[in-house]
Amino acid sequence: KISDRRIQRLFMALLTFLNPRQVSIVLHMYKLAAEQENGPFVTFRSNDLLESLGYKRTKDGGFPAKLRSQLNQDLVALHRTELIFAQSLQKEDGVGAKVLIKSVIRIQGYEIDNVSRNFDLAKAADYTYELADVYHVSLEFFEGPGRTGDYVLFANSLDITQKLGSNAKNDYQTKLLVYLASRIKWDRPQDGQYLTISKRYLFKNLDLLGSNTSRNNQIFWRTVDQLKEQGYILSAQEVVEKKKMSKIQFTVNPEKLKGH
Known part of the structure; x- marks a missing residue:
């Protein structure tokens, strides 16, 4: 904490x-x-x-x-x-x-x-x-279990195993999970509310850079689907605003990932 x-x-x-x-x-x-x-x-x-x-x-x-x-x-x-x-x-x-x-x-x-x-x-x-x-x-950021401030609870079943043949740099699941955890603490969505994040910021934090938007979209939505299967994400949808700014609306599982 x-x-x-x-x-x-x-x-x-x-x-x-x-x-x-x-x-x-x-x-x-x-x-x-x-x-x-x-x-x-x-x-x-x-x-x-x-x-x-x-x-x-x-x-x-x-x-x-x-x-x-x-x-x-x-x-x-x-x-x-x-x-x-x-x-x-x-x-x-x-x-x-x-x-x-x-x-x-x-x-x-x-x-x-x-x-x-x-x-x-x-x-x-x-x-x-x-x-x-x-x-x-x-652990120099550890402040004990008193929980008097802001913190994020991860499920005890959090999978940290490294996938066979994967490159640590390209573990998009872990990157997205950590980024969602940080945003939960800042945005504080209530149960059932969407966590809305700019698609551009998401891609930047996942290192999905470059002009190959088709590849980047495939990797992103595949990662979202994988976290859905693991129960961290309940739903995700893309919303395009007036200025063609795309945002992703997430609903996260409060039993798996909870911010305080």
């Missing part, structure tokens, strides 16, 4: 620009935080996270080096991605400024199993070198 509306908007905008696999990792960590009940601090095994993302283990019970390398890069990127937020601060001798610096996640520490005889301590201390076995992280 993120209760500060300004930081909340920055964070949701950031989720729009992370690749969908990184978004899935962040959402999974917040789910773990709720399960582990240790505030913003989360501990997880990297192999368990890879399994939650839908990847298959090899015969020896591990995962291919390429997948481990990709996950390591994602965790490092989330650790290094910072939001800097400034606000005025009243002081006795005038007005100052207070600056907050928050990472998406903060890697507090990690553990490596079964080190070899030629264990290189310098390499182990470099968290960018390779994927560790256990991570201890802090």
